[in-house]
Amino acid sequence: MAATPADASSSSSEAVVGGEKSNKMITLISSDGESFEATEEAAKMSVTIKHMIEDGCADDGIPLPNVPAKILSMVIEYCNKHAADADDTNKHVADPADADEDDDNNNNNASAGEKEDLKSFDASLVAVDQATLFDIILAANFLSIKGLLDLACQKVADDIKDKSVEEVREIFKIENDFTKEEEEAVRKENAWAFNE
Amino acid sequence: FSRAVTLAPPNPAAPHPVAGRPAAHHPRRTSPPTPYPVAHPDTSNALQFRRPMAMEEEEISGKELLRPDNSLAEEEAAAAASRLTDDLIVEILSRLPFRSVCRFKCVSKPWRDLIAHPAHRKKLPQTLAGVLYTNITGAGGYRYHLAGLSAEADGLDLDPSLTFLPHTEYRDFGLVRACNGLLLCSYEPEEGTVRFIVCNPATQRWTELPPRPRPNTCRYYQQFHLAFDPAVPSHFHVFDFERTDNLSITGVSIYSSRTGAWCQSDTGLVEDVVMVGQSVLVGGMLHVVGNLLVAADSNNWEDQTVLVALDMEGKEWKTISVPRGRDYGIVGWSQGCLHYAAISPAPLTVGVDDDEGSLNMAEEVAIWCLEDYDKQQWALKHSFRIDKVLNLNEVDYRLVGFHPNHDTFFFVSKGIWEGEKASLVSWDMRRRQLSCVLHLEKSSVAPYLPYVPLFSSEPLPDADGH
Numbered sequence: 050m051a052a053t054p055a056d057a058s059s060s061s062s063e064a065v066v067g068g069e070k071s072n073k074m075i076t077l078i079s080s081d082g083e084s085f086e087a088t089e090e091a092a093k094m095s096v097t098i099k100h101m102i103e104d105g106c107a108d109d110g111i112p113l114p115n116v117p118a119k120i121l122s123m124v125i126e127y128c129n130k131h132a133a134d135a136d137d138t139n140k141h142v143a144d145p146a147d148a149d150e151d152d153d154n155n156n157n158n159a160s161a162g163e164k165e166d167l168k169s170f171d172a173s174l175v176a177v178d179q180a181t182l183f184d185i186i187l188a189a190n191f192l193s194i195k196g197l198l199d200l201a202c203q204k205v206a207d208d209i210k211d212k213s214v215e216e217v218r219e220i221f222k223i224e225n226d227f228t229k230e231e232e233e234a235v236r237k238e239n240a241w242a243f244n245e
Numbered sequence: 246f247s248r249a250v251t252l253a254p255p256n257p258a259a260p261h262p263v264a265g266r267p268a269a270h271h272p273r274r275t276s277p278p279t280p281y282p283v284a285h286p287d288t289s290n291a292l293q294f295r296r297p298m299a300m301e302e303e304e305i306s307g308k309e310l311l312r313p314d315n316s317l318a319e320e321e322a323a324a325a326a327s328r329l330t331d332d333l334i335v336e337i338l339s340r341l342p343f344r345s346v347c348r349f350k351c352v353s354k355p356w357r358d359l360i361a362h363p364a365h366r367k368k369l370p371q372t373l374a375g376v377l378y379t380n381i382t383g384a385g386g387y388r389y390h391l392a393g394l395s396a397e398a399d400g401l402d403l404d405p406s407l408t409f410l411p412h413t414e415y416r417d418f419g420l421v422r423a424c425n426g427l428l429l430c431s432y433e434p435e436e437g438t439v440r441f442i443v444c445n446p447a448t449q450r451w452t453e454l455p456p457r458p459r460p461n462t463c464r465y466y467q468q469f470h471l472a473f474d475p476a477v478p479s480h481f482h483v484f485d486f487e488r489t490d491n492l493s494i495t496g497v498s499i500y501s502s503r504t505g506a507w508c509q510s511d512t513g514l515v516e517d518v519v520m521v522g523q524s525v526l527v528g529g530m531l532h533v534v535g536n537l538l539v540a541a542d543s544n545n546w547e548d549q550t551v552l553v554a555l556d557m558e559g560k561e562w563k564t565i566s567v568p569r570g571r572d573y574g575i576v577g578w579s580q581g582c583l584h585y586a587a588i589s590p591a592p593l594t595v596g597v598d599d600d601e602g603s604l605n606m607a608e609e610v611a612i613w614c615l616e617d618y619d620k621q622q623w624a625l626k627h628s629f630r631i632d633k634v635l636n637l638n639e640v641d642y643r644l645v646g647f648h649p650n651h652d653t654f655f656f657v658s659k660g661i662w663e664g665e666k667a668s669l670v671s672w673d674m675r676r677r678q679l680s681c682v683l684h685l686e687k688s689s690v691a692p693y694l695p696y697v698p699l700f701s702s703e704p705l706p707d708a709d710g711h
Contacts, residue, residue, distance in 0.1 A: 183325035187329070209337075209345070
């Protein structure tokens with residue numbers, strides 16, 4: 050199954066504002082053997098893939114043994130959506146120094162509506178079960194896609210912020226290896242952090 | 246049932262003294278004999294299930310819905326969770342508030358060790374390490390100290406003495422402000438010019454700001470402020486307010502470390518306001534304690550304390566009224582809310598041992614919390630009679646600030662007789678008692694700056710200027 054980018058602007062744009070972009074399609078192969086296509090621009094949101102393209106390793110398709118198809122298709126959706134946005138605001142997502150609040154106010158070619166649209170897209174992308182969310186984190190880490198890693202980690206953090214210790218153990222499938230005394234001691238030290 | 250999986254331990258090569266650490270791969274156990282229940286059957290993990298957007302063509306089989314009795318989904322969740330590396334766990338934890346991170350030390354020993362590991366301080370939220378202050382040595386020089394608040398502060402590699410900074414030999418070198426781990430210092434290389442240094446005592450990085458294009462004619466340290474938001478860690482701002490001789494603000498020059506330049510703005514306030522106190526950064530705006538002159542009638546003017554809020558560009562200005570106090574008070578950010586402490590105009594608490602005489606001498610610290618920022622609605626959170634805590638015939642005091650994570654308020658008390666040492670006192674609001682008294686070095690002076698360390702290398706350059 051090949052998921053071609055439905056609404057990526059780069060497939061129709063010929064003239065380009067600043068910098069060169071190609072309309073070349075890159076093939077990405079999931080761990081379970083499915084092929085996906087993405088524009089080079091979207092694929093380069095992954096610093097890992099960007100380096101492979103630049104090193105000339107991308108010609109026959111890029112195998113991604115760590116990323117299953119279900120996750121890869123979500124990652125590509127993210128990259129398509131955000132590559133289009135980066136195009137609009139002339140931002141290079143891989144450079145964290147550019148991602149700052151002042152830019153949003155001063156250097157914003159994307160309208161407020163487009164920003165809202167992006168926010169709600171992001172929110173739906175990560176509104177998934179924990180296993181999928183963890184898989185997204187692993188994939189974003191492996192592929193070096195900072196924005197997606199930030200998004201997914203923030204979602205997990207938001208989910209667990211007010212949870213109890215027992216609930217967190219369940220979510221992360223962690224066994225409690227404290228003895229009763231040890232656990233009491235740590236709880237006592239941090240008593241203020243628990244709900245009275 | 247679910248398979249319990251232990252989290253992979255931190256890198257065995259790291260110098261962390263834990264005995265009996267297993268090898269890098271983690272053993273999977275079945276049916277562990279846990280003494281405590283790992284999961285309550287009715288605990289909803291708030292696990293949201295939504296079909297991933299790209300999957301329209303595929304049918305979601307019954308297997309993929311997460312139900313407590315569904316072992317395949319549990320297996321998948323367990324597998325995914327177990328693949329998360331320590332770095333990724335830290336990435337998640339770094340986005341939590343300090344309170345949550347403290348609680349999760351109890352999750353397991355690997356998590357406890359991960360949270361405590363010095364290497365992760367750069368990312369994990371920190372808490373108040375103590376209060377920075379200055380003292381005057383016998384030789385007349387200034388020294389800088391940290392009154393450290395807990396054993397944790399000792400384990401931190403901080404240099405509050407600022408010996409790593411240049412220009413400390415200048416007579417007027419002073420520690421002025423602290424904001425989320427960065428410090429603002431000023432000095433006068435020559436009469437009439439002020440230079441600023443922003444530094445981080447935890448990383449020993451510092452940078453000297455370029456001089457203002459148009460020097461400020463009227464200088465008084467209260468008018469310098471520092472704004473740094475750890476959520477926007479790549480840069481900071483320094484504010485140098487301008488005023489005429491009658492002290493009210495005429496404008497401000499703001500330095501941005503992103504542009505490397507000063508930018509001047511005229512005041513956006515209609516009213517006459519004097520900046521008198523310290524500041525706090527909230528919602529991307531600097532909030533400074535100021536004094537507004539209000540006409541009571543045609544002949545009389547009243548002081549009214551306000552917070553002057555302005556953005557990092559100096560474009561958006563507004564004032565927020567604060568509850569009336571005998572004098573201006575202290576503003577701070579604690580537990581997600583803006584707080585303000587001041588001496589109440591009249592005592593609020595009357596004790597059984599009070600009579601008219603003692604009530605005349607009463608001094609009540611009132612602590613307010615801004616419940617509704619937009620409506621400027623303050624709620625009285627707490628108050629206490631400081632004249633019952635201190636003997637005001639023998640000591641003076643000054644209000645210092647709020648603990649960011651607890652209901653604790655700090656003040657400094659000092660004996661009125663010459664040569665007496667001051668103490669940093671913590672007042673526990675919940676227990677209504679003193680929780681800590683720290684003695685300070687002799688001849689300590691303001692400013693007393695609550696300090697939360699920042700271990701990240703941003704936004705200051707290293708020794709080579711990177």
